[in-house]
Amino acid sequence: MTLRIDxxxxxxxxxxxxxxxxxxVDLDVARGEFTAVVGPSGSGKSSLLAxxxxxxxxxxxxxxxxxxxxxxxxxxxRTRIRRDHVGVVFQQSNLLSSLTALEQLLVMAHISGAxxxxxxxxxxxxxxxxxxxxxxxxxxxQLSGGERQRVNIARALMNRPExxxxxxxxSALDHERGIRIVxxxxxxxxxxxxxxxxxxHDLGTLPLVDRVLTMADARLSEDGRKTKADxxxxxxxxxx
Numbered sequence: 001m002t003l004r005i006d007x008x009x010x011x012x013x014x015x016x017x018x019x020x021x022x023x024x025v026d027l028d029v030a031r032g033e034f035t036a037v038v039g040p041s042g043s044g045k046s047s048l049l050a051x052x053x054x055x056x057x058x059x060x061x062x063x064x065x066x067x068x069x070x071x072x073x074x075x076x077x078r079t080r081i082r083r084d085h086v087g088v089v090f091q092q093s094n095l096l097s098s099l100t101a102l103e104q105l106l107v108m109a110h111i112s113g114a115x116x117x118x119x120x121x122x123x124x125x126x127x128x129x130x131x132x133x134x135x136x137x138x139x140x141x142q143l144s145g146g147e148r149q150r151v152n153i154a155r156a157l158m159n160r161p162e163x164x165x166x167x168x169x170x171s172a173l174d175h176e177r178g179i180r181i182v183x184x185x186x187x188x189x190x191x192x193x194x195x196x197x198x199x200x201h202d203l204g205t206l207p208l209v210d211r212v213l214t215m216a217d218a219r220l221s222e223d224g225r226k227t228k229a230d231x232x233x234x235x236x237x238x239x240x
Contacts (some may be wrong), residue, residue: 002195003029003052003163008061010047021047021060023218029195031162034186036198036206041213045199048215049165052197053088054078058122066162083112087156089193091168091186093148095140101127101151102136108158119158126154129191130184146177153184157192164189175204182208 010022021044029035037045050056051063054070062071066085070078095104102123109119127133128177130150140148149169156164166185170178182198182205198209206212214221 002031002066003027003197004050004062004064005048006062006064008051008058010030010051010056012045016211020218022051023216025061025220026211027052027220028196029197031193031195032190034189034196034198034209035211035213036200036209037213037215037220038200038203038206043215044218044220045215046167047198047218048220049167049197052163053086053165054082067153075191084159087159087161087164089149089156089164089166089169091171093140093149093152095148095155097140100137100139101132101143101154104151105155105158108155112159114159122153122158126157127151129188130154144173144177146181149181150184152182153188157188160192162193162195164194164196166196168199168201170200170202170205178202178205179208181211184240213232 004028005025008022008025009020012019012021025044025048027048030108037048039045047056051058052065052066054063064070065081068081068085070081073081096107099107105123106119109116109122114122124133126135127136130153132147132150132154135147143151153169164185169181169185173181182202185196186208187197188194188198199220
């Protein structure tokens with residue numbers, strides 16, 4: 001498995017008590033698999049992504065990313081593994097207002113120390129892949145919400161990650177644009193052999209993923225797993 005989370009517990013202090021965000025959670029995602037995690041607000045979905053992205057260290061359990069056991073890794077090692085092996089698509093695109101679409105991607109390559117010439121080739125390939133080849137010189141204010149999110153996705157793929165973590169990619173988009181974004185993520189997952197995990201409240205996009213898991217009360221329930229075939233056969237909203 002490219003992303004593996006074994007028996008992870010994550011807690012936060014909350015006044016005089018302790019709040020459990022992840023309660024003995026297990027998750028395996030293979031290359032080329034697009035997994036969605038659904039559940040109510042506060043159920044632990046964002047905490048799960050943060051642990052997978054090595055932004056939070058769990059109290060116990062093991063996290064393995066692209067063959068690297070990061071459970072006891074130093075902050076510097078975690079940063080390196082995240083840079084080299086993980087792409088993160090944030091809920092808000094967080095693009096730098098002064099940079100063009102092309103430059104947003106080149107910044108990522110610069111951070112990783114890639115050759116400028118190779119980076120420019122890679123960036124243009126990704127803009128073609130997300131159908132923004134004609135927008136490479138546009139700045140964020142010149143792009144639509146859907147276009148900004150596509151730049152966000154291309155930026156996350158710039159350093160050729162094996163794991164892609166996506167947080168509510170359709171929250172600021174209408175239904176049609178949301179479907180297009182998730183369709184794009186599904187295609188990129190297959191074409192690039194990514195292990196993709198998407199947190200979402202948008203049930204209308206679930207038929208586009210390979211697997212759906214349900215998060216409730218800090219647990220990732222085995223009962224919540226559904227295949228794409230199950231979702232296509234069921235009435236919309238039946239998997240919530």
